[in-house]
Amino acid sequence: MKSIAALQNLVTPWSDGLEPSDAELDAIEWEMPLILAEVDLLDALISLLDRPASEFDARRIRRARNRVLAARTSLTNQAATFVPGGAA
Numbered sequence: 478m479k480s481i482a483a484l485q486n487l488v489t490p491w492s493d494g495l496e497p498s499d500a501e502l503d504a505i506e507w508e509m510p511l512i513l514a515e516v517d518l519l520d521a522l523i524s525l526l527d528r529p530a531s532e533f534d535a536r537r538i539r540r541a542r543n544r545v546l547a548a549r550t551s552l553t554n555q556a557a558t559f560v561p562g563g564a565a
Contacts, residue, residue, distance in 0.1 A: 507552075510548045510551065511548040511549060514541070514544040518541035522538065
């Protein structure tokens with residue numbers, strides 16, 4: 478019986494830089510309301526892939542789109558008031 482061995486190195490070698498930095502985690506946390514709103518919209522759209530839309534489905538999609546727009550507006554307004562470096 479022959480043994481099977483890898484003839485090449487791993488495609489992606491392990492390094493210490495694979496974990497997200499604190500700044501990246503903060504950015505994700507800051508954008509989380511938008512991410513969750515977009516996930517809700519995707520859920521509503523995916524549910525319609527195999528059936529026609531009813532009035533309830535149209536309302537659900539419209540509300541999900543409005544939540545996405547509200548989250549984007551909120552993040553844009555927060556970014557406009559944020560001054561880097563802590564200066565006021």
